[in-house]
Amino acid sequence: MQFAKKSKPTSSIPTASLPDIIFMLLIFFMVVTVFKEFNGLPVLTPAARTTEKLESKRHVAYLWADEMGRVSIDDKIVSLDEVEPIMAEKFANDRRLIISMKIDQDVEMGLVTDIQEEFRDAYTLRISYATRIK
Amino acid sequence: MALLKRRVRGQENIPTASLPDIVFMLLIFFLVTTTIDLDMGIPMQLPDRGGEFKVNPENIANVLINSKGQILINDELTDLSQVTEVIAQKVESRGLDPDGKPKLIVSIKTERGTKYSDYIHVLDAVKAAGATKISIAEPES
Numbered sequence: 001m002q003f004a005k006k007s008k009p010t011s012s013i014p015t016a017s018l019p020d021i022i023f024m025l026l027i028f029f030m031v032v033t034v035f036k037e038f039n040g041l042p043v044l045t046p047a048a049r050t051t052e053k054l055e056s057k058r059h060v061a062y063l064w065a066d067e068m069g070r071v072s073i074d075d076k077i078v079s080l081d082e083v084e085p086i087m088a089e090k091f092a093n094d095r096r097l098i099i100s101m102k103i104d105q106d107v108e109m110g111l112v113t114d115i116q117e118e119f120r121d122a123y124t125l126r127i128s129y130a131t132r133i134k
Numbered sequence: 135m136a137l138l139k140r141r142v143r144g145q146e147n148i149p150t151a152s153l154p155d156i157v158f159m160l161l162i163f164f165l166v167t168t169t170i171d172l173d174m175g176i177p178m179q180l181p182d183r184g185g186e187f188k189v190n191p192e193n194i195a196n197v198l199i200n201s202k203g204q205i206l207i208n209d210e211l212t213d214l215s216q217v218t219e220v221i222a223q224k225v226e227s228r229g230l231d232p233d234g235k236p237k238l239i240v241s242i243k244t245e246r247g248t249k250y251s252d253y254i255h256v257l258d259a260v261k262a263a264g265a266t267k268i269s270i271a272e273p274e275s
Contacts, residue, residue, distance in 0.1 A: 029161065
C-alpha cells in the first residue's frame with residue numbers, strides 16, 4: 001500500500017533579532033569594562049575573611065609595596081617622600097578617591113605606617129587593604 | 135535650457151549580512167578584556183590629622199601585636215584563633231551607641247617590625263567580631 005508522502009515542515013530559527021541581542025550584550029560589556037592601566041609589583045596579598053568588594057572601580061588609585069620595601073604608584077617606583085604630592089594631586093582630581101593598598105604579606109608594619117602617614121598628609125583618608133578571600 | 139533629466143534612483147542598500155559577525159567580534163573582544171570585581175579588600179578610614187578627642191577608657195580595647203606575631207588584648211596574651219571571640223564578647227558587654235553602632239573602640243597597635251600579614255589577620259578577626267570603630271595607633275619604634 002502506498003502512503004502519501006508527508007510534506008516536511010520547514011523548521012528554522014528566526015535570526016532576524018540576533019544582531020539586536022548581540023548588540024545588547026556588546027553594550028553591556030562595553031559599559032562594564034574598565035581597562036587595566038597598571039601592572040604594579042608582584043605581590044602576594046594576605047587572605048582575610050572579611051574581604052569586601054570595593055565600592056567603585058572608577059575612583060580607585062593603586063599603591064604597591066613589595067617585601068623588598070619598594071613602593072610603586074602607577075608603574076613607577078617612588079620614594080616615600082614622593083607619595084604625598086602624588087596622592088594629593090590624585091585627590092584634587094577626584095574627591096571620592098579610595099586607595100587600594102596592594103601590600104605583600106611579608107612587608108613590615110613600619111613601611112605600611114610610613115605610607116599611611118603620607119596619605120594622612122595628602123588627606124587621602126579612604127583606603128582599602130587589598131586582600132584575598134579566605 | 136533643457137531640464138536635466140532626473141537620475142533614476144537605484145536601490146541603495148548597505149549590506150547588513152556581515153553585521154552580526156562584526157558585532158560578534160567586538161563582543162568577543164570586550165568579553166575577553168572585561169574583568170569583573172577584581173578589587174577586593176578591607177576598607178579602612180584613616181584618622182584626620184590633629185583630631186584628638188577624649189573617649190571613655192572603658193570603651194577601648196587595646197590590641198598590641200609584636201614583631202613575633204604575638205597578640206596582647208588588654209594586657210592578656212591571646213591566640214589569633216581567639217581574637218574574634220574575645221572582641222565579640224567585649225563588643226557585647228559595652229553595648230551599642232544611640233546610632234546603633236557598638237560603643238567599643240578597638241585600638242590596634244603594632245611594632246615597626248610586625249609582619250603586615252599578622253596585622254591583617256588581627257584586623258580581619260576584629261572586623262569579624264562585629265567591631266566597627268577601629269583605630270590604628272602609630273607603632274612604637
